[in-house]
Amino acid sequence: MLVENNVALQPFNSFGIAARAQRFARVCSEADLTGLMSGPDWAAPVFVLGGGSNLVITGDIKALVLKVDIPGRRLVEETAKGWVVEAGAGENWHQFVAWTLVQGWPGLENLALIPGSVGASPVQNIGAYGVELQDRFHSLDAIDLQTGRAFTLDAAQCGFGYRDSVFKHVPTDARSFGLAGRALITRVRFLLPKPWKPVLGYLDLERKMAETGIHTPDAQQIFDWVVAIRRAKLPDPAVIxxxxxxxxxxxxxxxxxxxxxxxxxxxxxxxxxxxxxxxxxxxxxxxxxxxxxxxxxxxxxxxxxxxxxxxxxxxxxxxxxxxxxxxxxxxxxxxxxxxxxxxxxxxxx
CATH class of the missing domain: 3.90.78.10 (UDP-N-acetylenolpyruvoylglucosamine reductase, C-terminal domain)
Structure with a gap:
C-alpha cells in the first residue's frame, strides 16, 4: 500500500483550506488498513479522514492521514421490521440516500444532501428535519487502530447524543470508553423500518406541503423537498x-x-x-x-x-x-x- 509524502489536503476538505499532510494513505478496503498496520510505514499518531465535510484544518497535519475510500452498497436482509442496508465507509452519503430510495427502501429521505461520507455519519450522529442517524442506525464495523482487530458496535455501544458519539471522545481513564483517534469505521448498516412513516414536523416541510397542496407525500417527495430547501439555504461546497x-x-x-x-x-x-x-x-x-x-x-x-x-x-x-x-x-x-x-x-x- 502506497504512503505518499507532503500531500495537499485542500481537495480533501469541503472548506477548501490549504494545508498539507506529512504522510497520506488511501484505505480502500479492510485489507489495505491491516496490511499498512503490519508494515514498516505504520506509525502513530494517525488521523482518519472521511469526506472532509465537517473539518477545519488549522495547519499542516504531521500525523499519518488515512483517507477512507471503502466502497460498497448492499441489502443485508429484509425482515418484517424493515430493511437492513449496508454501505462502505467511503460511500458518498447523499448518493447512498438517493440509492436506497431507488431500491424502494425509504427512511433516510430527511437526511438528503448532507455532505460527507457514510463512515463519518455515525461519528457526528448527523441529523436534519426531525431525523437523526441514530433513529435509523443498526450497527457498524470498525478496526482498532492500536491492535488491528476488527469489531462491531450496536447503537447503544456508539453512545449517540446530539451531534455526538463515542467516536468523538477520548477515554479519560481505564474505566471510560472513548474511541476518538482509536478506531476507523469500515462499514455502516441501517435499519429502514416497516411500515414507513413520513417525518414532517419541521416548519420548512410544513410550508412545502402548504405550497404544493401535497399533504401525504411519499419518501421521494420528501427527499426532493429536503434537497430543494437545503439548496435554497446552504451553499454548495463545490462552489463556495x-x-x-x-x-x-x-x-x-x-x-x-x-x-x-x-x-x-x-x-x-x-x-x-x-x-x-x-x-x-x-x-x-x-x-x-x-x-x-x-x-x-x-x-x-x-x-x-x-x-x-x-x-x-x-x-x-x-x-x-x-x-x-x-x-x-x-x-x-x-x-x-x-x-x-x-x-x-x-x-x-
Missing part, C-alpha cells in the same frame, strides 16, 4: 467552501427560554421530548448582526448565518486561523447578548 452548519443548536431549560422570549419574542425555538427547548443557533447569530460579515477570507454566509464560508477562492483560500477567529468572535457575541455558549460542530485540527 464551507463545512455546513458550523454551530450546534443549543438546548436550554423552559425557564431560560422564557427569559429569552421575554427579551426577544421572535427567537426560533423547538420543544424537545425531554422537556428541554432547542434554540436555532442560526437565528441567534443573525440576531447579533453577523450575517455577511467576515474575518479575512472567512465569512458568515449571507443566506444562512449558521454557515461559515471560504470567500478566498481556490488560489487564495481562507486559513483555518481565520475561520476559528471568526467563530470565536461569534461565540462571544452570542454569549454577551443571550448568555448562551455556542459549540462548534466541525472537528478542528
Amino acid at each position: 467552501g464551507n463545512a455546513g452548519s458550523f454551530f450546534k443548536n443549543p438546548t436550554v431549560t423552559p425557564e431560560q427560554c422564557a427569559d429569552i422570549i421575554a427579551r426577544d419574542p421572535k427567537v426560533v425555538h423547538y420543544p424537545m421530548p425531554d422537556g428541554s427547548i432547542k434554540l436555532a443557533a442560526g437565528w441567534l447569530i443573525d440576531a447579533c448582526g453577523w450575517k455577511g460579515k467576515s474575518v479575512g477570507n472567512a465569512a458568515v454566509y449571507e443566506k444562512q448565518a449558521l454557515v461559515l464560508v471560504n470567500r478566498g477562492g481556490p488560489s487564495h483560500p481562507c486559513t483555518g486561523g481565520e475561520v476559528m477567529t471568526l467563530a470565536k468572535a461569534i461565540q462571544t457575541s452570542v454569549y454577551e447578548r443571550f448568555g448562551i455558549r455556542l459549540e462548534p460542530e466541525p472537528v478542528v485540527v
Whole structure:
C-alpha cells in the first residue's frame, strides 16, 4: 500500500483550506488498513479522514492521514421490521440516500444532501428535519487502530447524543470508553423500518406541503423537498467552501427560554421530548448582526448565518486561523447578548 509524502489536503476538505499532510494513505478496503498496520510505514499518531465535510484544518497535519475510500452498497436482509442496508465507509452519503430510495427502501429521505461520507455519519450522529442517524442506525464495523482487530458496535455501544458519539471522545481513564483517534469505521448498516412513516414536523416541510397542496407525500417527495430547501439555504461546497452548519443548536431549560422570549419574542425555538427547548443557533447569530460579515477570507454566509464560508477562492483560500477567529468572535457575541455558549460542530485540527 502506497504512503505518499507532503500531500495537499485542500481537495480533501469541503472548506477548501490549504494545508498539507506529512504522510497520506488511501484505505480502500479492510485489507489495505491491516496490511499498512503490519508494515514498516505504520506509525502513530494517525488521523482518519472521511469526506472532509465537517473539518477545519488549522495547519499542516504531521500525523499519518488515512483517507477512507471503502466502497460498497448492499441489502443485508429484509425482515418484517424493515430493511437492513449496508454501505462502505467511503460511500458518498447523499448518493447512498438517493440509492436506497431507488431500491424502494425509504427512511433516510430527511437526511438528503448532507455532505460527507457514510463512515463519518455515525461519528457526528448527523441529523436534519426531525431525523437523526441514530433513529435509523443498526450497527457498524470498525478496526482498532492500536491492535488491528476488527469489531462491531450496536447503537447503544456508539453512545449517540446530539451531534455526538463515542467516536468523538477520548477515554479519560481505564474505566471510560472513548474511541476518538482509536478506531476507523469500515462499514455502516441501517435499519429502514416497516411500515414507513413520513417525518414532517419541521416548519420548512410544513410550508412545502402548504405550497404544493401535497399533504401525504411519499419518501421521494420528501427527499426532493429536503434537497430543494437545503439548496435554497446552504451553499454548495463545490462552489463556495464551507463545512455546513458550523454551530450546534443549543438546548436550554423552559425557564431560560422564557427569559429569552421575554427579551426577544421572535427567537426560533423547538420543544424537545425531554422537556428541554432547542434554540436555532442560526437565528441567534443573525440576531447579533453577523450575517455577511467576515474575518479575512472567512465569512458568515449571507443566506444562512449558521454557515461559515471560504470567500478566498481556490488560489487564495481562507486559513483555518481565520475561520476559528471568526467563530470565536461569534461565540462571544452570542454569549454577551443571550448568555448562551455556542459549540462548534466541525472537528478542528
